[in-house]
Structure formats: structure tokens, C-alpha cells
Amino acid sequence: MGASLKDVAALAGVSVKTVSNVVNGYTYVSPATREKVERALAELDYRPNLSARNLRQGRTGVIALALPELDAPYFAELTRFVIEAASQRGWTVLIEQTDGRPEREREVLDGVREQRIDGLIFSPIAVGREELSARTDTTALVLLGERVLDGPTHHVAIDNQRAAREVTEHLIALGHTRIAAIGRQENPSANTAHLRLAGYREALRTAGIAYDERLVPATPSYHRADGARLMGRLLELPEPPQAVFCCNDLLALGALRTALSSGLRVPRDVVVAGFDDIEDGRYSTPTLTTVSPDKAQIARVAVEMLDAQINGSRRQGRRLPGAREVAADYRLIVRESTGVA
Known part of the structure; x- marks a missing residue:
């Protein structure tokens, strides 16, 4: 069996609660104490029991990513970055393909095949502001792409x-x-x-x-x-x-x-x-x-926005801000097809 919070606390000479605060990212731990706990975590190679933590918090540790076409290289590359960003939070990503069909996109908005998820990152093609405003599912949501600009939920896209x-x-x-x-x-x-x-x-x-x-x-x-x-x-x-x-x-x-x-x-x-x-x-x-x-940035920001909705108010003890529009970075890359070797 791996090390427990109690083992880490004993090695660091602090309480189990202090170790828990460090592991869960709470800010009210002194730098010196945090350093002691982090050294103990590293020495004992502590691995949190994410399933138990999620159950205690009423979470599943699963988010969904709904995209039009999984075989389109752009979406395949974006999916990899979303999975990387989500895994840093211990989240598993459920992938849904909508084919851009209105009925499938509405199903996604109403709940991903009745799967219990903590949040949804969604790149819609067919549904718009009206369907989003009428949404009754309270699952945390972040939109990608250009279908709904200045809509009722968080959104990440390039210009x-x-x-x-x-x-x-x-x-x-x-x-x-x-x-x-x-x-x-x-x-x-x-x-x-x-x-x-x-x-x-x-x-x-x-x-x-x-x-x-x-x-x-x-x-x-x-x-x-x-x-x-x-x-x-x-x-x-x-x-x-x-x-x-x-x-x-x-x-x-x-x-x-x-x-x-x-x-x-x-x-x-x-x-x-x-x-x-x-x-x-x-x-x-x-x-x-x-x-x-910048696909990596798009994925990272989308996951951060989702995390803010899922955990932010609990961590920071304040109300979350309203819907945000984030313009991701891009750059023009000139190659051989327009005359540059």
C-alpha cells in the first residue's frame, strides 16, 4: 500500500489536516510548513486516492469533451492537449462525437448520454445562444469554437x-x-x-x-x-x-x-x-x-475555466465571475507553399 496522509503528517511533524490542505491546494499554509510537507510527500512518494477524494467532494473526476469530428486532425490534436491538461488535475476525459448534428448537440447539452460528469467542454456547430440559454442541465460548461460568441457561458476561441x-x-x-x-x-x-x-x-x-x-x-x-x-x-x-x-x-x-x-x-x-x-x-x-x-493554450484555458466552475467557489470562498470570452493566441506560419523554404 502507498503512503497515507497520516504517514506524511508524521514525517513532516504536522497535523493530517495541514497535509490535506497542502495536497488540496489551499493557500492558508505558511511557506515553511508547505515546504516541509512537500518534502515529506516527495520522500514517501505519496499518491492521493482520487476516487475517494472525488466521492467525498461529490465529484466523479470525469469531464466530457464533445467535438464534431474526431478524425479531423485539428480536433484530434486539440483532444490530446485537453487530456493532458485534465490529467494534471486527476480528471478522466470522456469523448463524444456529435457529427455537428443538431439533435446530437442538444443531447450533449441536456446531459452526455446520462453519464455523470463534473464538467463539459463543447465545440458546437448547430446549436446556438437560444439552446444554451434554455439549457437546464447545471453541469459546468465551457465552449470552444465560433458558433456562440458573447453567449451565456465561458468561451475560448481565436479571432x-x-x-x-x-x-x-x-x-x-x-x-x-x-x-x-x-x-x-x-x-x-x-x-x-x-x-x-x-x-x-x-x-x-x-x-x-x-x-x-x-x-x-x-x-x-x-x-x-x-x-x-x-x-x-x-x-x-x-x-x-x-x-x-x-x-x-x-x-x-x-x-x-x-x-x-x-x-x-x-x-x-x-x-x-x-x-x-x-x-x-x-x-x-x-x-x-x-x-x-495555440491549441495547447485553448485546451489549458478551457480546463482552467471548467475547474473554476467545479471547484473555484469552494477553494476561494467567493462567487464565481459571469461568462467570460477568452481570445486565444495564434500566429501566421509562412512555409514553402507561399515561397519560403
Whole structure:
């Protein structure tokens, strides 16, 4: 059996309650006492019984992460960071795939398959502010993505419009004026697409470049096949584009494939940029210029927000703040597909 709180207390020469305060992160322990207890914890290799602790606190130690597509690399990479951040708190993560279907997203909001969880991190596509406001489940909730901005709950996302504007400005700075965009979606709830296309149009307008709808084909989904198909359509135009901004990296990878198989040289004949900085784009030929959201930060902040709702008021003895909007960091990474080796 592992060491108990009583064993740690005896070695440190303090009470069991003091050891418990240190283990549980309470602040009212003197630095000298905390140091003694931490030395004893390390010497005895103390491991807390998380199941027993959760039961005492009325918790399960389980949170849920609900995402549209688990096989999309962006969401797979984000999931890894959420699991890492949650494991630092001793939490297990239950994964739910919604496929972006309204009925599945409403089920998630009403309770994840009747599973007892302490909190939910949710990236919705279909449900909006109305469904969130009508939610009766009191489980702690943090939203990701762009579906609900300034909504009734905590939310973490990057500024998609500004980021899309920056990558389009990069293409303009290279001297291109005929710039296509792959990723337009006609569904009113497709906020990610709308924001990224708004940034693209803003950059064109600022540069005095007319918007040409023929260069912005619609797509129902954001997969490699969609990018490949739409790039083929763009290349058939009487005046094909000089540059292509894709609303995610999967579209961009498909577009690259079509360009290369059509005999074009990237970036000499056409340049391509994506969005999301998935690992595939770092090893494509050529490597892909992209917008890189700070996925680790998004996951960390989401878990911290969830922790504040689950445990914050108990730890700090005060009311929690209202819904918060946090803008996560991102950066434009310029690679070979726009001319940088």
C-alpha cells in the first residue's frame, strides 16, 4: 500500500489536516510548513486516492469533451492537449462525437448520454445562444469554437476573422491580386466559415481588390477531397487564381494535390495557404503556410475555466465571475507553399 496522509503528517511533524490542505491546494499554509510537507510527500512518494477524494467532494473526476469530428486532425490534436491538461488535475476525459448534428448537440447539452460528469467542454456547430440559454442541465460548461460568441457561458476561441485577414494580406503582399478562397459555406450556422471568409474579404477590400464570387466556391464540408475538387474547378476558370486561401489545412492539402497533379509548380505557378497548422502540413510537399492557433493554450484555458466552475467557489470562498470570452493566441506560419523554404 502507498503512503497515507497520516504517514506524511508524521514525517513532516504536522497535523493530517495541514497535509490535506497542502495536497488540496489551499493557500492558508505558511511557506515553511508547505515546504516541509512537500518534502515529506516527495520522500514517501505519496499518491492521493482520487476516487475517494472525488466521492467525498461529490465529484466523479470525469469531464466530457464533445467535438464534431474526431478524425479531423485539428480536433484530434486539440483532444490530446485537453487530456493532458485534465490529467494534471486527476480528471478522466470522456469523448463524444456529435457529427455537428443538431439533435446530437442538444443531447450533449441536456446531459452526455446520462453519464455523470463534473464538467463539459463543447465545440458546437448547430446549436446556438437560444439552446444554451434554455439549457437546464447545471453541469459546468465551457465552449470552444465560433458558433456562440458573447453567449451565456465561458468561451475560448481565436479571432478567426483577424487571422484570416492576416493570411490573405500575406498573399497580397506577395504581389497577387487574383486570390481565391476555398471554404465558403451557405449554412447560416457555419460561423467558422463566415468569419474566415469575412477576414478574406476585408483584406481584399483594404487592398482595393474586387471580390469575385467565381473565386470563392461553396463546399458542404472541409475535407481533403473537397479541397481537391474545388481546386480543379478553380483551375478550369478562364483566368485561374494566382493564390488560394483555404479555410482549413485539409482543404489546402487537397488543393495542393490537385495543383501538383495538374502540372503546376507550387509556389512558382500558384501559392496555397491553409488554416489550423495540423501536423500533416508540416510534412507535405511543399510544406504548408498556415494560421497556427495555440491549441495547447485553448485546451489549458478551457480546463482552467471548467475547474473554476467545479471547484473555484469552494477553494476561494467567493462567487464565481459571469461568462467570460477568452481570445486565444495564434500566429501566421509562412512555409514553402507561399515561397519560403
